[in-house]
Structures are given as structure tokens and as C-alpha cells.
Amino acid sequence: MKTTLFCNSRIIDPFGETEYIENGWILIEDDTIKGIGQGKAPEFSVDEKIDLDSKTVLPGIINCHTHLYSALAMGMPPPKNTPQNFVQKLQEIWWKLDLALDRESAKASFEAGLMECLKNGVTTVFDHHSSPNFAEGSLELLVDTANRFGQNISVAFETTDRNGEEFFKSGLIENIAVFKKFQSNKYVHPLIGLHASFTLSEKSLKYIHDQLKGLKNWGIHIHVAEDQADEKDARSKGYKSVIDRLNKFNLINEHSFIIHGIHSSNSDIELLKNANATLIHNPTSNANNRVGMLPNLHISTLHSGLGTDGMRANMLEEAQYGTLIRSSHLKDGEPTIDYLELLFKNNPQIASKHFARPIGHLSAGNQADLAIFDYTPRTSINKNNFGGHILFGLAEPVDVITRGKYRIKDRKFMTIPEAEIKQNARKQSVELWNKIQKI
Ligand SMILES: [Zn+2]
Numbered sequence: 001m002k003t004t005l006f007c008n009s010r011i012i013d014p015f016g017e018t019e020y021i022e023n024g025w026i027l028i029e030d031d032t033i034k035g036i037g038q039g040k041a042p043e044f045s046v047d048e049k050i051d052l053d054s055k056t057v058l059p060g061i062i063n064c065h066t067h068l069y070s071a072l073a074m075g076m077p078p079p080k081n082t083p084q085n086f087v088q089k090l091q092e093i094w095w096k097l098d099l100a101l102d103r104e105s106a107k108a109s110f111e112a113g114l115m116e117c118l119k120n121g122v123t124t125v126f127d128h129h130s131s132p133n134f135a136e137g138s139l140e141l142l143v144d145t146a147n148r149f150g151q152n153i154s155v156a157f158e159t160t161d162r163n164g165e166e167f168f169k170s171g172l173i174e175n176i177a178v179f180k181k182f183q184s185n186k187y188v189h190p191l192i193g194l195h196a197s198f199t200l201s202e203k204s205l206k207y208i209h210d211q212l213k214g215l216k217n218w219g220i221h222i223h224v225a226e227d228q229a230d231e232k233d234a235r236s237k238g239y240k241s242v243i244d245r246l247n248k249f250n251l252i253n254e255h256s257f258i259i260h261g262i263h264s265s266n267s268d269i270e271l272l273k274n275a276n277a278t279l280i281h282n283p284t285s286n287a288n289n290r291v292g293m294l295p296n297l298h299i300s301t302l303h304s305g306l307g308t309d310g311m312r313a314n315m316l317e318e319a320q321y322g323t324l325i326r327s328s329h330l331k332d333g334e335p336t337i338d339y340l341e342l343l344f345k346n347n348p349q350i351a352s353k354h355f356a357r358p359i360g361h362l363s364a365g366n367q368a369d370l371a372i373f374d375y376t377p378r379t380s381i382n383k384n385n386f387g388g389h390i391l392f393g394l395a396e397p398v399d400v401i402t403r404g405k406y407r408i409k410d411r412k413f414m415t416i417p418e419a420e421i422k423q424n425a426r427k428q429s430v431e432l433w434n435k436i437q438k439i
Contacts, residue, residue, distance in 0.1 A: 034364055105428045
């Protein structure tokens, strides 16, 4: 077991046991934090001692919902038909992109997407994947990629009826195969991915539940009530709501990962609370899709987590933009939401629950994931005001450590060929965009 002592650093762990240390040390053994303290470190006998030269250490950051499959969409030509509403956006853009993905373009998306996450200090990623023409082996490829990069990964494949029965089944089979294979893996959290209620029939929901019988501790990862169209569909089928519908098929439990929930009712939120399910908020995606804003009450009742829904890799930006988007909807004096609480309190709680061990804080027993910033503040920084510095001062980390090992040092990737991955992703992006034009 390798022991490393990091010393001479400012340590910020919002909502952690020790929130702020002006000058301190962190002791790591193998992939776990063993101790943290203020001032000069005790005389530990360690394999390596690293002087951080007053750099600022934060916990490795967690993204609770994203779509790495969209990593090659940046700069993509606009759709042939301009979408006029949310469902048309899915039909004209995202459902064409996912159909065009094959093994090579999916691999390039995973590599480029996860690399960008790491560059932004994001060390744990909950992904919701879709590549109907490359289902079998897709989630395992993502697991392999995340393992090579040293990131924790939660995987799920978007099961849906929208491409017919054969694709529906291949998606579900991939979910279940990967669930069985990686259920006990320390760094992997498999969930059962469903796209959304409105793209799954009554027969399909029953079939999904039947296939999960005999498995233990499974949870679904699904978009819920992102747009009114999802709620209308559930009501047209005789249910009170999407959550009511999923609940009637016994698909809601304490492992459920519910994404968006914008148009869910207060009684839906109560049902999710009683089930101890997880809700994830994605403010910039919601603003981009013009679908409305998750009510404050939903966030506070369920201690909602924060995700980017494929919009970006930088979670500090997501927190900052989330704050601004909410402010733009509020009147003078109305209460808002503390997005740093979502990012640094709720996300670690959610990751620790789902990966079943402490993740996301800088205290003994947590996985040794660190984002280290070379930050010289232009205003005074202390234990009472570090939040403002996180939101408005910090840029990209210079070093990123996961599982106790340097993955980025002095802005350079230590184990990943960055230039090669980007070159391949650029090549794959052109081929992918050409394929999309023909769908
Ligand atoms: Zn999503």
C-alpha cells in the first residue's frame, strides 16, 4: 500500500467535516484518505511527501446526470427541420445522433467526454447512455474507459420503444448484463436505464419489471416530467402522473435515479421522498430546452443532486449558471437555492449512497479524489466566504488525483494520450455528422 502526504495547501471541503483550512495536510493510503489536518503535518513515515506550494485543494467533483454520447455534438450542423418544441428537439437532434453512433464513434464520445470531465476536476460521473445500433458491449466499453481514466462511473442504457421491439430488448439486455457483471465493483454503479415514460408502452414497462425479478438492489435511471408532454402522455394512459405510472409498475424504489421532475406534482415529490428515491436537477439543460424550472420545494424536499444533462463538463459553471437562471425567474426578496449545497453536499451524499462508500469529501475514509487549483485570490478568503471564490474565482484545476494517483499534473494528462484522443474524436465527429444528415 502506497502512502502519500500532501502538505502546505489551502483545503476547502464545503459542507464537509472540516470546511476550510488555510494551511494544512492530507494523508492518503492507496485509494483512500486516511487523515487531514491543520498546520505542519506530524512526522508520518510515508512513501512520498508532496509540497503543494499553497495550492487550493477541493474534493473531486461529482456530476449526477450526463450523456457522454453527446460529446461529439459540439459544432454539429443544425437539424434539417427546425424543432418547434421539446419532443421535436429530441426527434430532430438527439434521436438521430444516438441512432448514428457505432462502436468507434461511441468510444470516441466516451473518451473525449470523460477526458473533459477529468480536466474540470470531475472524478465521478453518472451517465445515461444511448446508442441503439451499438447496444451490446456499449456499457462495458464505457466502464473500461472510465477505469482507464481512473473515474467512478455509473452506467445505464436508455431502454425505449421508439426504435421498435428488437432495439427495446437489446437495450434492456445490455442493462441487465452489465448490472449483473459490475454490481459488486467498487468503482462502478450500474443502474437500469429507461429513456422516459412517454417512449415506453404499458407492455414494455411490465416486461421490464418482470425481467428485473430475481435481481437485488436494482434501480432505474430515467427522465421524468422534463416537459409537459411526458405528463400529458401518462394522463392519457389513465394515470395521475408519470411518477404514478412508474410506481404502479413497481419501478420506484430507494435506488431510483429520477431526472428533472420539473412538472411533477407535490404529491409525486412526497411519493419519491417516502420511497427514498433520488432526484437530479439540470438547470442549464432545462433553460436550453425551455421546459421550465424545477421548483425550490422539489429541490429542498428531496435534497436534489446536480447534473449537466450533457450540456457541459464543468460542474462549477453548472452551479454558477444554475444560480443565475433561477435568479432570472425570481422577484425581489424571493428565496433562491444554494447551488453549492447541491454540488458539494447533496451530490456527495448521493454518490456515497449509490456507490455504497464515502465519496466527495476530504475526510478520513473517503476515496482519495482531489481537484487542486493554483489560485491566488484577489480578495480576502476565509472560512466564511470561500463559496464566492469557488463560484467566481476558481478556473480549471492544475492537478487532478483520483484513487490516490495523479491523473493530471501541471495541466498535463499523466496516463491518457490527450492529443491522440482529440484527433480521433475530431475525425469521428465528421463521420458522425455525415451519418446524421442521412437519417
Ligand atoms: Zn438527460
